[in-house]
Amino acid sequence: MFKKILIANRGEIALRVIRTCKEMGIKTVAVYSTADAESLHVRFADEAVCIGPPSSAESYLKMSNIISAAEITNADAIHPGYGFLSENAKFSNLCEEHNIKFIGATGKMIDQMGDKANAKATMKAAGVPCVPGSEGIIADFAECEKLAKLTGYPVMLKASAGGGGKGMRAVYKAENLKDAWDSARHESKAAFGNNDMYMEKLIEEPRHIEIQIVGDSYGKACHLSERDCSVQRRHQKLTEETPSPFMTDELREQMGNAAVKAAEFINYEGAGTIEFLVDKHRNFYFMEMNTRIQVEHPITEEVVNYDLIREQILVAAGVPISGRNYYPQLHAIECRINAEDPYNNFRPSPGKILTLHTPGGHGVRMDTHVYAGYTIPPNYDSMIAKLIVTAQTREEAINKMKRALDEFVIEGIKTTIPFHRQLMNHPDYVAGNYTTKFMEDFVMKP
Structure with missing residues (x-):
């Protein structure tokens, strides 16, 4: 097992990885830009190294700085989180050259699945339905x-x-x-x-449904069922849920089997997702593969009681997976809370958080790196928190999310909390009747 892991990321995902590492008895190294010096991931890691100025290109994307940080702290593995260098084949190969384990896909795998045309040809060869x-x-x-x-x-x-x-x-x-x-x-x-x-x-009236998979270094893979990511704005997900209200047991079995077949065909190692478009007749087609952990991974964790970050680390250390598939026992919904003004075309709203009260209670999870007094820099993605609720049924989960959103207070900046409140009351969303086109007709009420 690894003795020390450097987290080559920032914000809530860096903090998320740090927490699991601590539970596993693994030391952690945070890296940060000068804009992130006050972020919680820097405070909670065992060690922290500044890797550059606010610009991503000069910090979180600067491979030489991150490798240097790993070497001077004697980290034996790097977890890339999502975004930044998580799907960068060159960085994965660079880690290997420096005898540092990249907790993610190999450079060859990233190249194979990162190019969408090549990925589609590979999936066709694997017998997975393609558009x-x-x-x-x-x-x-x-x-x-x-x-x-x-x-x-x-x-x-x-x-x-x-x-x-x-x-x-x-x-x-x-x-x-x-x-x-x-x-x-x-x-x-x-x-x-x-x-x-x-x-x-072009698949009309599509749902965007992804299957979470995990593969080990021995050629075995399993799936952890689906997430419905159809509520999107400009191809960026706003909220996700599992199980999908559109799913049937038969379709779940078919899509899960196809995802496992795809992962085993390419000998995939690590956590990843096979993304599908599903038409109104429930025909599904391979869209792309993400060779990393996803933003929305917590909802899967909540409905199958499974720590995906822990599994990533175990697989990277050479531990075999059980090989069994997992099916949702509960219902979970995630709302991405962004520092954006939903009344002003979702314009970014960086700045200082003056007041923060986060919701709690049974079945409520909050993944965030912000706090009262924290200044959100304008240099990065605007997501500042993920609010996840879990309940016995979808109806209960929606009601729990409404209650949690009402408790969630952030002052000093604009956030997407008002949007999510309106979404949870939208009749089409409540009925589970939505596609990737849902946001085209959505209008914020005063």
Whole structure:
């Protein structure tokens, strides 16, 4: 087992990893930028190393600084959390070169599944259902035009190196294809330095449902059932729940088996998710794989009583998994609390928290790194907390979330708490009748 783990991240996920490490008797090293000097992950780690100025490029993405921090503190493993370098093949390989265990996927695995066109081809070979579309990178616009006609409109153009909705364009008519092709490639080049595109059939009225998987270094994998992540704004998730109100026992079995098949086909090691689009007829299609822990992992932990961070660490240390699959025994919902103004197009709202009162009670979990007096820097993602509730039924979970949101007080900044309050009372959400298009028609009430 590892003696000391460096957490190459910040905020709530860094604190989350630190907590599990402490429970396992493992020493921890926090890294931080000058903007994060007062963050709780810095206070609660056994050691802390400043790795640069506020800019991510000069701190949390600066591989040489993080490796140096690991070496000077004698850390024998690095946990990357999510975001930043968690799916960076170069960083995974760099850790290996320095004899530091990267608690995540290998560089080869990240390369294999990080490129979406390559991942789709791999999943097809594994026998996992995939969305009809191009077999790989589209050579030029002439091929794009031909493929769109063959696939049938509407189609979705996607950047092969994409993420976060960048480089994606839905095209409903042939006359709009050229503009979409040009703008998607331009956006992808600017964001990722790569303008390779591929195409898929646009699945209408889709649900975004992901399957949590864990694989060990002996070729064995298991799944921990699904999470419904369909409530999104600009392809960014706002809330998640498990089990999905759209799921049936038969569909859960099919999707779970497909996810395990996918993980074992590529000999996947660590925690990850297989992401699917599910149409209104409950046909499911592979969308992408995330080779890291997810923001929304706590809801899975709550319904199956399973510490995913602990399992990541055990697998990285060479411990085999049991191989059995896990099914939800309860219902859990997560609301992402962002420092944003939902009444002003979700504009970021960094600044100093003057007052903070967090909710509690049975079945309420709060993952956060902020406190009264803490100043939220403008340099990073705006998520400041995750509010997770767990109950016997979905109806009870929604009522518990309403109560918890009413108790949640943050003053000094704007947050998305008012949005979540309205969401929990929205008739379509309450009925479980929502898709990834839900937010297109959502209007905040005064």
